Amino acid sequence: MGRILIIGAGGQLGTVLTNQLKEWYGEDQVIASDLRNNGSFTGHFELIDATDYQRIEEVVQQYQVEEIYHLAAILSANGEKNPLGTWDMNMKTLFNVLEVSRLNGVKKVFYPSSIAVFGSEVVKQNTPQASFLNPSTVYGMSKAAGENWAQYYFQKYGLDVRSLRYPGVIGYQSLPGGGTTDYAVDIFHRAVEGTHYTCFLEADTTLPMIYMEDAIRATIALMQAPAESIKTRMSYNLAGMSFSPKEIAAVIQKTYPDFTISYAPDFRQQIASSWPQSIDDSPARSDWGWKPMYDLESMAADMIKQLKKEYILFE
């Protein structure tokens, strides 16, 4: 098998995915890349600014890359601070990856989409995969457009692009940056370090979420599935669990009864309110056997167990 390149390997998902792919395929098979080297990577690492076509092509040719995971993007909340810049960055990096892949014999591309593609036109509960997409953020607009481009490259050039619509991803291994669902990671860090948490969403804002272990398992399963079982070349809905800040705080308080939370909603509330509350992922389940392992209780138990080890080390 040819080598795998991860663009945006230093991000929340990339950090964990890179290590998992190394375990699956061997350290030498995987090339991590990002704008900066945060020093955490063993094995191959290359500096790549994904807006630079030549640089991606250089690395793809140097390592004879056959699979690319394109994880670099500006997320929902940060994206609203610079709408045109976000569109430029999210679209340019995708076009670069698709074109480099098409012209350099890359066989498979993974493109992460998001629940941010959904807007006011969808049913909020069990939102179906084939829904009308009218996203409320530039990030969501870029992902909805990206899904169409993924399908276009598959249909026009036969490039095997696969995609998942991630809900908010919760993990202990890395921190999210600039998203609307970031609170669901921050809250655990505050609880375990024993401080108060001020939430930027209202208490009852229910959103779809997934534990990192499940998100990574789904990603690798999708990429390993036989091509004939991939029935959508837009993007698969992916679900794990759904909860509100009030509900997650109550679960945390079972372990930390003194944990306190208050609510100071900011501009991210409007984004969250435009998103579904739960997701129907039955196509992923029937097409390539997806099934989440973690619910709210088991996710919270593992997050607390893992973060405790980290915070004890820093005491």
Ligand code: AKB
């Ligand atoms: C965000 O909050 O922007 C992301 C996402 C749901 O895509 N975590």
